[in-house]
Amino acid sequence: MKELLYHFHKELNRPYDSLEDLSARALSLMAEHIRVDAVSSFLLNPQELILTMQLILAGDQCLEMDEEIHLMEGSPLWQLTEGRKKFLLYHSPHPILYVPLRWTGQNHTQALGVLRLERHTSSRAFTHREKTLAQGFAEELAQNLHQAGTDRKNRDQLERVSTLTDLTEIFATSLRVEDGLKLILQGIQQHFSFDRVRLYLVDRQAQKLKGELSADMRGQIKSLSHEEIPMQPGVHRFVDLVLGSGPDPLMERYKDTVLYLPLKVQGQSMGLLIVDNLLSQQSIAQEDVGLLRSFAGQIALAVDNARLFDEVQDLSLYDTLTQLPLRRYFLQRFQEEIYRSERFNQPLALLWMDIDYFKQINDTYGHQLGDQVIKEVARIILRSLRKIDFPCRYGGDEILILLPQSKEEDAKAIGSRLVQEVREMRLPVKFSKNQAIQVTVSLGIATCPGDARSLEELMQKADEALYWVKSHGKDGAALYRETVQKA
Amino acid sequence: MRTLNFWVLPNSKFLTVPDLREVLRDFLREHPEIKIDIHVKTAGSLWRQLFSFLKTAQKQNLPDLIQIPDTWTPILIHLGLLQDLSEIDSGITLERCWAPLREHCSPQGGAAKGIYSLPWWMELRVLYYRKDVMDRLEVDAQKDLETWAGLKEVCQKIQKNTRRAGVFYPIANSNSRESVSLQDLAPCVWSAGGELFSRDNTRSLFQREECIQGMSEYLQLLASGWMPLLGKSGLVPKNLFDGFCALQIWGRFPRTAPQAHHRDHSASLIQNLGVTLIPKVSKQHHSVVSAQHLVLLKNSLHHEEAYSLLKYLVGSRNQERYANSIGAFPCTLEGLAGSFSGHSGLERGRAKSQAHNQEDEFREAFLKSAEIAKPLPSLMILGSLERIFDRTMENLVRAILRRNYNEAMLRKELIHTAAEADYILSLYA
Numbered sequence: 001m002k003e004l005l006y007h008f009h010k011e012l013n014r015p016y017d018s019l020e021d022l023s024a025r026a027l028s029l030m031a032e033h034i035r036v037d038a039v040s041s042f043l044l045n046p047q048e049l050i051l052t053m054q055l056i057l058a059g060d061q062c063l064e065m066d067e068e069i070h071l072m073e074g075s076p077l078w079q080l081t082e083g084r085k086k087f088l089l090y091h092s093p094h095p096i097l098y099v100p101l102r103w104t105g106q107n108h109t110q111a112l113g114v115l116r117l118e119r120h121t122s123s124r125a126f127t128h129r130e131k132t133l134a135q136g137f138a139e140e141l142a143q144n145l146h147q148a149g150t151d152r153k154n155r156d157q158l159e160r161v162s163t164l165t166d167l168t169e170i171f172a173t174s175l176r177v178e179d180g181l182k183l184i185l186q187g188i189q190q191h192f193s194f195d196r197v198r199l200y201l202v203d204r205q206a207q208k209l210k211g212e213l214s215a216d217m218r219g220q221i222k223s224l225s226h227e228e229i230p231m232q233p234g235v236h237r238f239v240d241l242v243l244g245s246g247p248d249p250l251m252e253r254y255k256d257t258v259l260y261l262p263l264k265v266q267g268q269s270m271g272l273l274i275v276d277n278l279l280s281q282q283s284i285a286q287e288d289v290g291l292l293r294s295f296a297g298q299i300a301l302a303v304d305n306a307r308l309f310d311e312v313q314d315l316s317l318y319d320t321l322t323q324l325p326l327r328r329y330f331l332q333r334f335q336e337e338i339y340r341s342e343r344f345n346q347p348l349a350l351l352w353m354d355i356d357y358f359k360q361i362n363d364t365y366g367h368q369l370g371d372q373v374i375k376e377v378a379r380i381i382l383r384s385l386r387k388i389d390f391p392c393r394y395g396g397d398e399i400l401i402l403l404p405q406s407k408e409e410d411a412k413a414i415g416s417r418l419v420q421e422v423r424e425m426r427l428p429v430k431f432s433k434n435q436a437i438q439v440t441v442s443l444g445i446a447t448c449p450g451d452a453r454s455l456e457e458l459m460q461k462a463d464e465a466l467y468w469v470k471s472h473g474k475d476g477a478a479l480y481r482e483t484v485q486k487a
Numbered sequence: 488m489r490t491l492n493f494w495v496l497p498n499s500k501f502l503t504v505p506d507l508r509e510v511l512r513d514f515l516r517e518h519p520e521i522k523i524d525i526h527v528k529t530a531g532s533l534w535r536q537l538f539s540f541l542k543t544a545q546k547q548n549l550p551d552l553i554q555i556p557d558t559w560t561p562i563l564i565h566l567g568l569l570q571d572l573s574e575i576d577s578g579i580t581l582e583r584c585w586a587p588l589r590e591h592c593s594p595q596g597g598a599a600k601g602i603y604s605l606p607w608w609m610e611l612r613v614l615y616y617r618k619d620v621m622d623r624l625e626v627d628a629q630k631d632l633e634t635w636a637g638l639k640e641v642c643q644k645i646q647k648n649t650r651r652a653g654v655f656y657p658i659a660n661s662n663s664r665e666s667v668s669l670q671d672l673a674p675c676v677w678s679a680g681g682e683l684f685s686r687d688n689t690r691s692l693f694q695r696e697e698c699i700q701g702m703s704e705y706l707q708l709l710a711s712g713w714m715p716l717l718g719k720s721g722l723v724p725k726n727l728f729d730g731f732c733a734l735q736i737w738g739r740f741p742r743t744a745p746q747a748h749h750r751d752h753s754a755s756l757i758q759n760l761g762v763t764l765i766p767k768v769s770k771q772h773h774s775v776v777s778a779q780h781l782v783l784l785k786n787s788l789h790h791e792e793a794y795s796l797l798k799y800l801v802g803s804r805n806q807e808r809y810a811n812s813i814g815a816f817p818c819t820l821e822g823l824a825g826s827f828s829g830h831s832g833l834e835r836g837r838a839k840s841q842a843h844n845q846e847d848e849f850r851e852a853f854l855k856s857a858e859i860a861k862p863l864p865s866l867m868i869l870g871s872l873e874r875i876f877d878r879t880m881e882n883l884v885r886a887i888l889r890r891n892y893n894e895a896m897l898r899k900e901l902i903h904t905a906a907e908a909d910y911i912l913s914l915y916a
Contacts, residue, residue: 048881050881058501061504063527064497064527064528064532065497066497066663066664067663067664067723068664068665069665070716072888090720092719093719093720096722098721193542195538217541218541218566218567250906250910253903253907254910278871278910279566279868279915280535281874281875
């Protein structure tokens with residue numbers, strides 16, 4: 001018998017690809033040496049007290065099969081898994097022998113499951129030798145299963161450490177790039193293999209919890225911007241969590257498949273990260289829960305930084321003084337409008353505006369008033385334009401305005417109206433003669449495709465028209481075509 | 488030589504592989520360049536592995552052809568795992584297939600946006616009874632088993648009159664997981680006038696009174712000890728076909744007379760079998776039909792060969808051969824009607840004319856059941872919801888085993904389950 005057990009030991013200590021392969025080999029060796037019709041391995045779920053069949057070997061086939069055994073406290077099978085019995089023997093409806101799969105360490109033991117050996121085709125009872133051999137095999141298999149399980153846990157742990165490193169790198173990267181939030185969500189989804197990751201952020205100004213992004217199991221990103229929840233207690237469980245309440249009973253019910261992670265930076269709630277396995281209904285590993293919780297601070301910081309980056313990006317697109325788009329944004333939009341104009345054969349006009357005597361205003365009244373002049377002119381422009389029109393502070397006191405779908409006459413009308421409205425504007429200045437100053441602007445207009453067909457050409461023609469107005473008395477608007485004719 | 492990986496569920500337990508090999512013989516003869524590796528997986532294991540493919544973007548050791556329960560098709564389509572079969576074969580049609588099974592072949596709602604799975608075989612539930620037991624107890628099966636109240640009375644009578652309580656049970660539990668599934672409960676819910684989901688499939692109705700009533704009726708069989716939960720010696724509880732119960736709701740038909748394991752087990756049990764509709768809980772009779780489908784994985788490298796194998800298996804002759812070999816039914820009404828012809832068990836030990844009568848009796852009962860049967864709804868996330876429901880049933884079964892189950896507990900569990908299901912439906916429906 002010792003020799004057999006040694007052979008079994010050697011066989012099971014060879015490398016196997018999976019726990020299933022290891023069990024399959026063990027079952028086939030048992031069936032060979034204990035002459036049974038079927039051997040099955042059951043693994044224990046200690047929380048649910050359910051034994052679930054892992055594999056069954058019958059004849060030359062090793063199969064997965066659906067079978068579960070509920071363990072009742074005090075029942076013979078429960079006693080077996082608890083280590084209170086060494087084996088269980090039944091003679092009806094056919095000879096059956098159960099032996100426990102229990103791992104024994106230095107200081108404690110652990111129930112892993114049971115093995116069931118059956119004789120369907122013979123009523124021959126299990127002998128003492130067979131029982132002892134089955135117990136020996138089960139002990140050996142339990143040691144190997146435990147070892148394989150420990151190896152797998154270690155491997156998982158290593159993967160988690162590597163995940164941590166990867167995520168740290170991702171979070172660091174997210175500080176420097178656009179779509180940082182997207183990167184963070186995809187990183188978490190991919191490294192932990194969740195079904196979905198969702199991010200909600202607190203909008204303090206609007207007093208709302210706003211949906212931001214969601215990453216699904218294929219890494220696809222969707223916007224959740226349609227989801228907005230008022231930040232009031234009791235309105236929604238997500239808000240309650242952000243405000244510091246515990247999970248409600250429904251959340252408790254699916255706590256194995258959903259993890260809510262309130263995000264805080266320096267004690268201030270800034271959002272909620274939700275990861276779930278709701279579709280696959282696979283439990284989130286406790287180790288992953290621990291890792292994510294301990295990592296929540298870093299996630300919050302990365303999310304906050306990514307959000308700040310986006311805000312900074314927004315700031316850099318607009319001029320803070322006038323709220324007009326800046327040159328970079330304008331040129332990008334200009335390019336698109338030129339393309340659209342060509343593609344759909346629609347007219348496009350460009351207005352180039354310059355504040356008359358701006359340098360003198362600055363020198364006489366100071367830069368503060370100069371800033372105020374630009375701000376007021378911008379306010380008039382924003383108030384007067386259509387939604388599709390696109391103005392920009394091109395630099396200093398130069399303002400460019402794109403008028404899509406506008407013919408020469410429309411552009412001239414809009415330009416003249418702007419010149420007039422600015423002319424009518426008065427800026428109060430206490431120490432000036434009239435307690436206020438009047439400002440005028442000059443405006444050159446070029447159109448596409450009439451005057452030009454490219455961005456550069458259109459800008460050049462509008463600039464030339466502006467130059468003409470400037471050199472012909474200022475405070476006016478002129479079409480490029482008119483200036484050519486007059487010249 | 489191309490190797491196709493074919494993943495199947497344990498359709499006929501240990502005979503799964505031999506039964507399949509038998510049907511595949513002709514295909515392999517016609518395609519000597521193809522080798523087929525059959526892998527038997529449980530539904531739980533298959534579900535886990537399919538999700539694992541998605542999450543890890545696994546490219547190797549992928550199955551080419553997979554058997555899945557009908558309720559999984561919509562979610563696997565949604566996740567982008569399945570190949571649209573109409574892209575491979577523009578002439579593909581579901582016309583031959585029994586109408587109620589068709590909507591599970593396409594995305595939720597049966598929209599005409601491709602065919603992603605083809606029904607392979609089906610189970611159609613009826614109530615089997617042992618004529619000898621009914622005769623002994625003077626039960627008129629066709630009349631007394633018409634209603635659920637009648638069924639309970641008969642169960643009580645059987646239990647009272649058995650000398651082997653705890654060994655011989657009034658009604659068998661067909662569920663091998665020592666539990667109860669949505670499929671088990673659905674006919675009772677429908678018959679009580681309830682539905683499992685709202686018509687637009689956006690809400691669950693588990694907490695509705697009719698639903699609770701229907702489920703309560705079924706669970707009462709377990710709670711009263713009429714239906715066994717735990718098998719003796721830790722084995723799966725024995726059933727009618729093993730000779731240990733008098734009644735059984737089941738969707739298959741025993742292909743051969745079961746072996747006599749027990750002294751009470753008549754050698755000619757199959758001829759001693761009667762069949763009738765599942766008793767009605769209140770309004771009408773209902774039954775449930777569940778099909779097993781075949782699908783191709785989108786990432787399979789051998790679409791052409793895998794599709795020809797799929798076509799071969801769902802072809803009428805092979806579908807009938809395989810379904811009959813495992814006691815299930817082909818997915819056509821003609822196939823269902825033809826399943827009882829020339830059954831060896833029905834003919835054994837009886838005069839030919841009598842056997843023919845029994846054949847007609849079975850055919851008629853199953854065709855009647857087909858008229859009142861429907862599948863679970865084609866709901867995108869039904870596969871996920873079934874798993875949630877299984878957990879609920881585990882809780883209730885544990886309570887039954889601990890003898891502290893009551894209807895208030897069922898109500899509470901169903902309210903929670905409905906809320907959980909609604910949450911997921913709100914996210915994905």
